[in-house]
Amino acid sequence: xxxxxxxxxxxxxxxxxxxxxxxxxxxxxxxxxxxxxxxxxxxxxxxxxxxxxxxxxxxxxxxxxxxxxxxxxxxxxxxxxxxxxxxxxxxxxxxxxxxxxxxxxxxxxxxxxxxxxxxxxxxxxxxxxxxxxxxxxxxxxxxxxxxxxxxxxxxxxxxxxxxxxxxxxxxxxxxxxxxxxxxxxxxxxxxxxxxxxxxxxxxxxxxxxxxxxxxxxxxxxxxxxxxxxxxxxxxxxxxxxxxxxxxxxxxxxxxxxxxxxxxxxxxxxxxxxxxxxxxxxxxxxxxxxxxxxxxxxxxxxxxxxxxxxxxxxxxxxxxxxxxxxxxxxxxxxxxxxxxxxxxxxxxx
Numbered sequence: 001x002x003x004x005x006x007x008x009x010x011x012x013x014x015x016x017x018x019x020x021x022x023x024x025x026x027x028x029x030x031x032x033x034x035x036x037x038x039x040x041x042x043x044x045x046x047x048x049x050x051x052x053x054x055x056x057x058x059x060x061x062x063x064x065x066x067x068x069x070x071x072x073x074x075x076x077x078x079x080x081x082x083x084x085x086x087x088x089x090x091x092x093x094x095x096x097x098x099x100x101x102x103x104x105x106x107x108x109x110x111x112x113x114x115x116x117x118x119x120x121x122x123x124x125x126x127x128x129x130x131x132x133x134x135x136x137x138x139x140x141x142x143x144x145x146x147x148x149x150x151x152x153x154x155x156x157x158x159x160x161x162x163x164x165x166x167x168x169x170x171x172x173x174x175x176x177x178x179x180x181x182x183x184x185x186x187x188x189x190x191x192x193x194x195x196x197x198x199x200x201x202x203x204x205x206x207x208x209x210x211x212x213x214x215x216x217x218x219x220x221x222x223x224x225x226x227x228x229x230x231x232x233x234x235x236x237x238x239x240x241x242x243x244x245x246x247x248x249x250x251x252x253x254x255x256x257x258x259x260x261x262x263x264x265x266x267x268x269x270x271x272x273x274x275x276x277x278x279x280x281x282x283x284x285x286x287x288x289x290x291x292x293x294x295x296x297x298x299x300x301x302x303x304x305x306x307x308x309x310x311x312x313x314x315x316x317x318x319x320x321x322x323x324x325x326x327x328x329x330x331x332x333x334x335x336x337x338x339x340x341x342x343x344x345x346x347x348x
Contacts, residue, residue: 045118055213072119134214149189
């Protein structure tokens with residue numbers, strides 16, 4: 001009998017099945033405490049940040065937890081475990097738990113190396129803390145570039161024997177005083193590209209650490225609504241411009257459809273006043289209210305309404321004033337033509 005055959009084969013004992021299923025199953029104390037704490041988080045907090053934790057070091061994670069103390073709580077764990085917790089909560093039938101399961105599980109937010117940050121405070125404060133806890137790292141082979149990497153022009157201090165690395169990446173160089181000099185800024189990596197061996201070696205030789213790794217906010221869950229991180233980056237001026245653009249669209253639609261709304265009412269009143277003022281300029285009528293008399297005299301005198309071009313401002317009024325005169329002159333011309341034709345037949 002050979003030595004291999006003489007060895008006893010180890011057989012793993014089968015798990016003992018209980019009659020009551022999971023009801024009689026003994027879970028580890030650590031897992032029970034994790035479930036209990038997770039349920040408490042979902043009960044107490046209304047805002048959840050789904051964060052990606054790729055390339056985040058343990059020391060970096062500890063610093064983030066310390067920075068968030070008193071403001072937010074970080075919960076990491078297997079996605080299947082968190083899904084099981086949300087599925088258990090779904091059995092309660094409450095609207096909050098249904099929204100949590102719908103948004104986080106069914107919409108696929110719990111995918112990849114993600115974690116959850118619970119808070120009821122200001123989301124912008126949490127975002128600033130997360131963004132401030134990032135570390136600089138070199139470009140390692142096989143990693144995916146999160147941003148564009150540009151090698152700046154200038155003397156690299158490298159020996160001429162290193163030109164092969166630049167040639168492999170089609171970077172134009174020249175030898176200056178025994179060192180390699182890059183002629184212009186060169187794009188080495190684009191965002192989303194995988195770092196190759198040549199790019200990694202070149203950036204390491206140049207001492208360039210182009211990447212910054214840390215937690216990245218993927219989605220934000222806020223009282224049943226889910227939106228992107230860019231919503232937190234909106235300033236008061238951005239929101240003001242959005243409202244102004246919406247009001248401008250409503251105003252244009254109201255004026256085009258001839259339907260007076262609260263947004264178009266100031267323009268309707270202004271246009272009506274301009275029409276009345278044009279009538280006073282083209283006639284002898286003087287409107288005493290709303291400074292009509294002063295405005296009429298300013299237009300007739302050529303001074304306009306205080307704008308940069310008085311002549312342009314007076315042009316509509318002059319045209320309006322000339323219209324009645326032209327209308328009066330037209331009948332006189334017709335009478336002359338009729339006098340000339342008087343007494344003549346069609347075939348005379």
